[in-house]
Amino acid sequence: MKIELTGKTAVVTGSSSGIGLAIASGLAECGARTIVNGRKQDAVDSAIERIKSRVPNADVLGIACDLGTLSGVEAVVKEAPETDILVNNMGFFGPGDILSTADADWERYFQVNVMSGVRMTRAYLAGMMKRRWGRIVFISSESGVAIPPDMLAYGFTKTAQLSISRGVAKFAANSGVTVNSVLPGPTLSEGALEMVSATAKAEGKTSEQVLNDFVVKTRGSSIIRRATTTEEVANMVVYVCSPQASATTGAALRVEGGIVDSIS
Template sequence: MNIELSGKRAVVTGSSSGIGLAIATGLAASGAQTIVNGRKQDAVDNAIERIKAGVPGANVRGVACDLGTLEGVTAFVEQVPEADILVNNLGFFGPGDILSTADAEWERYFQVNVMSGVRMTRAYLDGMMRRHWGRIVFISSESGLAIPPDMLAYGFTKTAQLSISRGVAKFAANSGVTVNAVLPGPTLSEGALDMVAESAKAQGKTPDQVLNEFVTNTRGSSIIRRAATTEEVANMVIYVCSQQASATTGAALKVEGGIVDTIA
């Protein structure tokens, strides 16, 4: 299958590293004019260099804004007033159960993981519908279905993204705009590898080994028995953003190696 996105403008939030960077790289490789986003200019500049190194001739630019705030979204949209493809990837994760997560942390999870996608979708959806073509993708998680009690606020936001993506898909019915959610599981991203780096060092192992063992030990239903790569997650997102995926909308598409033990 040849995915061709030349002439399309793609925005990927939180794309200076990890899954977001892999998605931005894949979109650029498919010909899309790709806008990279991160909070810090040096991280955005580094991501652009990495994309251009892997995709010679890539049409890519960067906008450094904190999209976890209304002010940041407003500043971003002023610089990028239109988009054909929006990937709401921005998000963060960390430990925290019902007793240990304070109100301020709940609010931060909500603003960054949920409201960033709401605001960015609101900014670009109308233009997509008027042009009768568009792709919006929310990067949710298997944690939105199999809620982790030790990462409760994170899991809550990922469930919220599933509700929002489904509702927006219905709102955009018969417009040529598709809206979907993609659900990764444990992934070999910079963030996840950094989280286990100290433990890996203490065990005399690589972060990759520790993360793969984490999947085996704590996600017994995993079928692939390992963490996914960022490129494997990005492959699903690129397809959903393609012309070929025009009949896929309102879907929750799993890329978690079979962890969620259901056939639906």
Template sequence: MKIDLSGKTAIVSASSGGIGLAIATGLAEAGANTIINGRSKDAVDSAIAKIRDRIADAKLCGIPSDLSTQAGTDALVKAIPAADILVNNLGVFGPGDLFTTKDEDWERYFCMNVMSGVRLTRAYLRGMMERKWGRVVFMSSESGLKIPPDMLAYGFSKTAQLSIARGIAKFAAGSGVTVNAVLPGPTASEGARKMVAETAKKEGKTIEQALNEFVMATRGSSIIRRAASTEEVANMVVYACSTQASATTGAALRVDGGIVDSLT
């Protein structure tokens, strides 16, 4: 299967690193005009340089803005008024149970993980529907199905993304626009690698060993028994954004390594 997104404009929120950067790289490799986003110009410029090292002729544009705010969203939409592909990747995660998560933390998760995607989709969906083609992907998580009690606000925000993606898919029925959620499991992003780096050093292990042991300690139902790579997650997203995925919409597409023990 050859995925060709030439002539399509793709926006990936929070794409200066981690899974977002891998997604942006995959879309650029498929020929899309890819918009790189991050909160700082330095981070965006660095991401563009990394992609160009791999894809010399990549069509890239960098827009630094904080998409957790309405002002940041407005700045992006002003710079890029229309898009064919939108990947709502912006999100934060961290520990916190019912008693330790403060009101302001709940609001931060909601603004970053939920409202950033709502605002961007609101801005770009109408144009997609008028042009009779578009792809919207919400980056959720297996934690949206297997809610971690020690990351409660995060799990809530990821469940919310599943509901929103399904509802928008139904709203866009028959328009040629697909809307899906992608659910990664533990992924070997820069953030995850940094999280286990100190433990790995203390125990004389590689970061990969420490990360995979963390996966099995916290997600024992994993079938692949390791963290996924950012590229493995990106592959699913690029497919969901392709012309070939025209019959896939309203779906929760899992790249969780089999953690969620469900037949559906």
């Protein structure tokens, strides 16, 4: 199966590094005109260079802005008023239980992880439906199903994405637009590797080894017994964005190595 996206435009939020960068690279490799987003211009420029080193003929545009704000969303839409593919990847994570997470932290999680995707979807969905083709993907997490008590606000936002994705898919019924969620588990992204770097140094291990140990110790139901790679997550997303995935919509697709202990 060859995925061909030539002639399509794809917007990938939060794509200057990690899973988002892997997704943007995968879409560009399939021929899509790909719009990379991050908060800082130097990070966006670096991401474009990394994509072009992998895909020399890639058609890539960078837009630096904070999509956790309405003005940031408006800036992207001004530069790219239409898109065929929208990947709502932007988000952040961190520790925090019910007692330690302040109101301001809850609000920031909500604005960045949830409202960015709501606003971007609202900006592009009508055009997709009018053109009778479109793909929208929310990058959720296994933490949206197996809520971590020590990352409660993060888990809450990932559950919210599942609800929003399913509801938008039903709203767009019979329009040619599909809307899905993809649920990674612990992933070997730059952010995750940096988060455990101090532990890795103290234990005399690589950050990858520490993350893999983390999966085994804290995600006992994992079947692959390791963290996933950003490319493994991106492969699922690229497929969901393809013409071949036309009958997949309203779904929560897991790329977490079997952590969620369910057959459905």
